[in-house]
Amino acid sequence: MKKLLVANWKMKPTTLADVELLTRASDAEGVVLAPPFPYLDFVKKMARHAELCVQNVFFENPKNGGAFTGEVSCAMAKAMGATYAIIGHSERRQFLRESDAMIARKVAVALEAGLIPILCVGEGHEVRHRGEAQAVGFVGMQLMTDLSLLKNEPSELIVAYEPVWAIGTGNNATPEQASVMSNAIRKAISTNHPSLRLKVLYGGSVNAGNIAGFARERDIDGFLVGGASADAGEFPKLISIIHNL
Ligand code: PEP
Numbered sequence: 001m002k003k004l005l006v007a008n009w010k011m012k013p014t015t016l017a018d019v020e021l022l023t024r025a026s027d028a029e030g031v032v033l034a035p036p037f038p039y040l041d042f043v044k045k046m047a048r049h050a051e052l053c054v055q056n057v058f059f060e061n062p063k064n065g066g067a068f069t070g071e072v073s074c075a076m077a078k079a080m081g082a083t084y085a086i087i088g089h090s091e092r093r094q095f096l097r098e099s100d101a102m103i104a105r106k107v108a109v110a111l112e113a114g115l116i117p118i119l120c121v122g123e124g125h126e127v128r129h130r131g132e133a134q135a136v137g138f139v140g141m142q143l144m145t146d147l148s149l150l151k152n153e154p155s156e157l158i159v160a161y162e163p164v165w166a167i168g169t170g171n172n173a174t175p176e177q178a179s180v181m182s183n184a185i186r187k188a189i190s191t192n193h194p195s196l197r198l199k200v201l202y203g204g205s206v207n208a209g210n211i212a213g214f215a216r217e218r219d220i221d222g223f224l225v226g227g228a229s230a231d232a233g234e235f236p237k238l239i240s241i242i243h244n245l
Contacts, residue, residue: 040081057106085115085118147193179219182202201224
């Protein structure tokens, strides 16, 4: 199975010309593009091979919309052509105070709406400093709440293990650390939700220089890439490494 490459562009690029450039550079099989909301339609119309993802959804999906200024529903994301939704990214947990309780609701409504959630979990520096067992325990607690509203129906879920200390820092986890955590995530989820079809991704300062090392790990099904995915020079290198594995 080819490893999945999810490109989280975050709040970039800032011009439509650069969106066009980046979409052209990133449009390949096995790639999922997560542009900012205003660019979704543009990217959807340009991309021939890549699938589409939103970077967030609201935790309610009322049939006729609702009075939630600034929010975007799962139904809207679907209508714009998204297949996936990133949920619980650490930047939203940190800067927007998204709680695990909110994230649980988002995961549930996304699945109900037919989107595949890409649920982000991961420990911070303090927890990692205390050791691997603590990191596994911390992520286990996140998963317990984040998946607490799941109905026991067969569905597809992606979990991205993204240690907070590795995101945007250039200080990536080692492939071994990522593999241990991915394996623990897989075990925790398959015990409680045996009918879920699960992929586990690694995210945190992935680039063309280190992706091959992670890709050799059987427990890692792919990557959630931030900084390097918004770089039209760098991202094609990641695509070509994954395609040539
Ligand atoms: C991310 O934003 O999900 C991420 C992994 O960022 P970066 O690759 O820049 O560390």
